[in-house]
Amino acid sequence: MPFHYLAFGCVVSSEIALSALPDTRGPADVYVRRGSTPARLPRERGHGVCYSAAPGEALVWIDGVCRLHVRHGTEIIVDAAPGVDTATLQLFVLNLAFGLLFLQRGDLVLHAAVVESEGQSVALAGASSAGKSTVAAALHARGYRVLTDELCIIRDQPGLGPCVVPGPPHLQVWADALPHLGRDAGALAPVRPGLRKYLLPLAAGYADTPLPLKAVYVLRPWVTEEVAVVPLTGAHQFEAIAQHTYHFEYVSPTGHAAAHFDRVSRLRMVPTARVHYPQCWSSMDALIDRLALGAPPDGIRQGA
Amino acid sequence: MVPRADRQPVANGARAREWFDWATGLEAGDLTHAEVAALRPRVYEHVARAHTDDAPLFHKIHDAFVAPGDRASVITAAASRGVIYLVRSPLDVCVSYAHHASWSMDTSVATLADEAHALCHHDDRLANQLRQHLSSWSGHARSWIHNGVIPVHVVRYEDLARHPVDTVSDAIAFAGLIRHRHEIERAVEWSRFDRLQAQETETGFREKPAGLDHFFRRGVVNGWRDELTQAQAQRIIDDHGEMMQQLGYPVTPP
Numbered sequence: 001m002p003f004h005y006l007a008f009g010c011v012v013s014s015e016i017a018l019s020a021l022p023d024t025r026g027p028a029d030v031y032v033r034r035g036s037t038p039a040r041l042p043r044e045r046g047h048g049v050c051y052s053a054a055p056g057e058a059l060v061w062i063d064g065v066c067r068l069h070v071r072h073g074t075e076i077i078v079d080a081a082p083g084v085d086t087a088t089l090q091l092f093v094l095n096l097a098f099g100l101l102f103l104q105r106g107d108l109v110l111h112a113a114v115v116e117s118e119g120q121s122v123a124l125a126g127a128s129s130a131g132k133s134t135v136a137a138a139l140h141a142r143g144y145r146v147l148t149d150e151l152c153i154i155r156d157q158p159g160l161g162p163c164v165v166p167g168p169p170h171l172q173v174w175a176d177a178l179p180h181l182g183r184d185a186g187a188l189a190p191v192r193p194g195l196r197k198y199l200l201p202l203a204a205g206y207a208d209t210p211l212p213l214k215a216v217y218v219l220r221p222w223v224t225e226e227v228a229v230v231p232l233t234g235a236h237q238f239e240a241i242a243q244h245t246y247h248f249e250y251v252s253p254t255g256h257a258a259a260h261f262d263r264v265s266r267l268r269m270v271p272t273a274r275v276h277y278p279q280c281w282s283s284m285d286a287l288i289d290r291l292a293l294g295a296p297p298d299g300i301r302q303g304a
Numbered sequence: 305m306v307p308r309a310d311r312q313p314v315a316n317g318a319r320a321r322e323w324f325d326w327a328t329g330l331e332a333g334d335l336t337h338a339e340v341a342a343l344r345p346r347v348y349e350h351v352a353r354a355h356t357d358d359a360p361l362f363h364k365i366h367d368a369f370v371a372p373g374d375r376a377s378v379i380t381a382a383a384s385r386g387v388i389y390l391v392r393s394p395l396d397v398c399v400s401y402a403h404h405a406s407w408s409m410d411t412s413v414a415t416l417a418d419e420a421h422a423l424c425h426h427d428d429r430l431a432n433q434l435r436q437h438l439s440s441w442s443g444h445a446r447s448w449i450h451n452g453v454i455p456v457h458v459v460r461y462e463d464l465a466r467h468p469v470d471t472v473s474d475a476i477a478f479a480g481l482i483r484h485r486h487e488i489e490r491a492v493e494w495s496r497f498d499r500l501q502a503q504e505t506e507t508g509f510r511e512k513p514a515g516l517d518h519f520f521r522r523g524v525v526n527g528w529r530d531e532l533t534q535a536q537a538q539r540i541i542d543d544h545g546e547m548m549q550q551l552g553y554p555v556t557p558p
Contacts, residue, residue, distance in 0.1 A: 049346045051329030060329060063342070091334055128321050128333050129432040175428035194336050196428045221432070223508045249326055280514060 004028065007094070008102060008153045009165040009210065016078055018090050020168050020199055030074055030101060032093060037069040037079040046253025053253035058100045065089075068097045073104035088192040094168055095150055099246040102153050103256055108263035109246040112152035112216070113171070114164045116145040116207040117293040120214035121164040123152050125244040130219040131279055134177050137200060138284050141181050143296035145207035146171060151246060154213060154263070162266060163210035171200040180281045216272040217291060218244060221279035227290045228276040237272045238264055320433050327351060337427065337435045344434070345376055348383035360385065360479050366423060368439040369447035378437075381453040388475050389448045392461035393553050394441040394544045395528040395537055402531075403521055404513065413536050416441040417543040442547040449550075460551065462525050468492040497523040 005012045005021035012021065013028035040047075041054040052059040057071035065084050069077040076097045080089055103109050112125035113136035124132045133149050140146050148167030157163040175185050175196040188198040218232075218240050232240050241264045245251060251260045277287045324332050324340065327347040332340050348363065355361060367378045369387075392400075394416055402412035415421055419440045424431035438444055449456055457478035463471045472488050493499075501520045504512070512519035528537065541548065545555045 048329040049327055049343060049350045053329075062330065062335075063339070095331060095334060127432075128325060128331065129430040174430055176426075177429075191334070195334070197333070197430075223510060223512045223514075247325070247329060249329060278514070 002031075007098065008107075008148075008151070008167055009155065014093075016089055016093065017086050018093060019086075020090060020094065020170055022169060030076070032076045032078060032097075035069075035077045035079060037067040037077055044253070045255075046249070048249060051250070053250050055253075055255035056104060058104075058250055058254055060092075060096060060100075062092060066092060068092060070097050070100040070104065073101055073106070076101060085193055087189070091191045096247070099151050100250055100254075102151070103246070103250060103260075104254065106256075106259060106263075107165075108154040108162075108260070108267075110152040110154065110216075110241070110244050111150070111246045112244060113149045114147040114152050115139050115293065116147060116211060116297075117214055119211065121147055121207075121211040122214050122291070122293060123164065123216045124219055125152070125216055125240075126219035127244075130221060131277075132219060133171050133173055135219065135284070135287065137171050137173050137177060137181055139288060139293070139296075140171065140200075140202065140205045142288065143205070143298075144293065145205050145297060146202050147207045147211065154267070155210070156266075157210050157212075160210070160212050162213050162270070164213055165210045166206070166208050169202045169206040169208070171202065172197055173200045174198075180284075213267065213270050216241065216267070216270055218272070218274045220274055220276050222276040224276055224278055227278075227283065227287050229290050230274045230276070232272045232274055237268065240272055240274065241267055321431075323347075324434060332434060333430050337425070340434055341378075341437070342376075344378055345380050345383070348379045352383040360481065362479075366436040366438060368437055368444045369451045377451065377453075379454075384454050385480070386455040386457065386478060387448055387451070388478060389445075389456050389458045390461065391445055391458060391551060393526075393528075394540050394548065395532065395553075396461070396526065397441060398536070398540055399528045399531045400521065404516070404519075406513070406515055409532060409536055413539055413543075416540065419443050440543070442544045445547050445551065458551070465523075465525050 002013045002015050003017060004024055004026070005014060005018050006024040007021050010029035011024055011026050012018070012030045012032060014032035015034050016032055018032070037059060041052045041057060041059050043054040044052045045055065046053045050061050057069065060068045060070070064081050065088055066081055067079040069079070076093060078089060078093065099109050110123060110125055112123040113132040114121050114123045115136055124135055126132050136146055136149060147164050149171045151167055153165045153167065154162050155165050172191055173181070175198065178185055178198065183200065185196070185198055188200060191197045191199055242248070245260065251257055275287070275290065277283060321332055324344070324347055327350050328343055351361070365378060370377045398409065398412045398416055401415065402409050405412070417440050421438045421440065423436040423438060424433045425435050439447065449458060457475060459471060459475050469485070469489055469492050472492060473485065476483050476488065497520065501518065504518055504520050509519045541555050548555050
């Protein structure tokens with residue numbers, strides 16, 4: 001019997017345990033199956049060192065771990081290497097495979113963590129290592145609810161417009177941040193054995209309903225003493241959103257370039273800003289103050 | 305480095321992580337250091353294959369060509385036309401590195417002799433650059449200069465400082481580029497050390513480590529004479545004398 005989970009507003013039927021996701025019931029929207037995968041995609045339109053992409057599908061290979069065939073926005077085939085552990089498979093399914101799957105389903109997928117702000121959602125985008133998860137974790141510790149980490153799935157909701165849908169109820173936080181959050185690595189599960197990045201459960205600090213996108217901040221660590229917020233408009237705003245699309249290299253060869261352009265264009269009224277900030281914990285309060293998120297909900301302060 | 309060119313993002317410094325993710329279609333942050341290291345040569349090859357322009361593309365690479373314990377070189381001959389190897393006397397490197405890393409001169413002397421030395425090697429955080437295995441100063445120089453598969457053009461920092469236009473002209477020619485002398489003179493003028501310092505003062509420099517006032521500090525040749533003890537200088541010569549001699553650096557006792 002497959003497991004049934006809820007992820008990004010979809011029911012996921014999975015032959016692989018994805019224990020970081022909440023259980024659910026109901027007809028499945030997405031299937032995660034074990035199986036064999038092709039060597040390459042016959043209709044390939046683009047490829048990289050570890051992927052092949054074709055209209056409606058993508059094939060990814062991580063040597064010694066697994067091959068992932070993501071197709072038609074409904075199915076992820078996992079071809080696991082002998083002996084690979086379930087946590088590692090879960091990591092690549094929840095991050096990369098889900099990112100490609102929701103691209104195929106027509107959603108806009110940004111590389112961002114998202115927090116709740118006064119009943120709406122605020123995306124913290126940025127390059128890898130820009131501090132998205134860490135800042136989201138600091139906000140979580142201060143009582144803000146978090147919708148998602150790593151993948152920001154933006155989907156139109158009737159009557160609400162573009163909304164961020166909740167992702168897995170955890171943050172992915174590196175070990176060096178944990179003491180600042182009042183957390184102990186020994187009490188947390190690593191995202192995969194051998195990596196000192198941990199799943200930090202959101203618990204009561206999880207925002208579990210889609211929320212309209214209120215703003216996008218692009219985090220940019222910089223050698224400065226001050227936090228600077230630079231509003232982006234017009235082409236700069238469009239470029240900032242497009243640049244932080246999750247693994248943009250898959251968009252065109254999987255046949256989603258036009259839809260992606262349309263999706264990004266629809267966010268032109270969403271206030272967007274680049275945030276230059278000193279990447280150190282002593283500046284976290286100043287950074288959070290400049291994000292102007294309003295007061296967090298009462299009673300859900302996490303950690304320290 | 306002079307790979308066979310590409311219009312794609314260049315793997316220089318802080319952008320290396322983004323560039324790796326783009327080329328592989330993976331997140332380096334979900335991989336171990338060893339998994340990333342195994343993929344890097346293939347990333348350079350992918351970029352080289354993807355490029356159709358004949359103009360060279362330059363990669364800035366900190367790593368040793370093959371570091372001790374690594375199974376493969378960081379870049380292969382299939383991905384590179386040639387190597388412009390920038391080197392500086394270990395005596396001055398030692399002082400510069402001590403200031404850059406905010407550690408003692410003795411630590412810097414020991415680090416220069418450490419074949420396991422790497423940048424961004426921590427496993428408890430996501431650095432903005434990938435792990436880079438440097439090896440010792442001698443090991444690094446030996447690995448590139450005697451790599452045996454990719455042509456190498458050695459550029460000494462000291463020659464850049466004393467004869468910048470001629471030294472840059474030779475490197476440019478090695479890269480297969482044709483440039484007029486006045487273009488090179490202008491480039492040299494614009495990249496004078498005091499101009500870089502002024503730019504950093506005005507706008508900052510993203511590779512400056514936290515806690516340092518400046519990334520561009522002195523840049524002078526033989527500045528070590530003001531900061532190393534005789535014993536520290538002698539130990540560096542003892543550790544690296546053979547390679548220093550190969551590169552034309554004096555190894556007489558300080």
